[in-house]
Amino acid sequence: MRRIVDLGITIEDGLPSDPPMMIPAIDYVDHRKGATQMEQFFPGLKAGQLPGGLGWSLEHVSLTTHSGTHMDAPYHYHPTMYGGKSALWLFYREFYLKIIKRQPTSGQAGK
Secondary structure, three states: OOOOOOOOOOOOOOOOOOHHOOOEEEEEEEEEHHHHHHHHHHOOOOHHHHHHHHHEEEEEEEOOOOOOOOOOHHHOOOOHHHHOOOHHHHHHHHHHHHHHHOOOOOOOOOO
């Protein structure tokens, strides 16, 4: 019987990484800051016109292809390896396409 094991980790602000210059950074914009952003985004809007004076909330995320659980692409090691293909090319070409082409075996339909 096949078993899927999730090796993924959650990307968090300051997640320990190697090397340290590649540590993910998340800048959280709360609803008060979001109201200020909305005033700039929508000319004429005043924060007081928003419900409770609050706007949107969002996060700015900065990370590299080396952040969290990942698979290194050939390009990571040298620009000429495997024709210099990127991590996204490798993922879609080698994994995604093979997964979607595969038909479920009996007892796996709908899972």
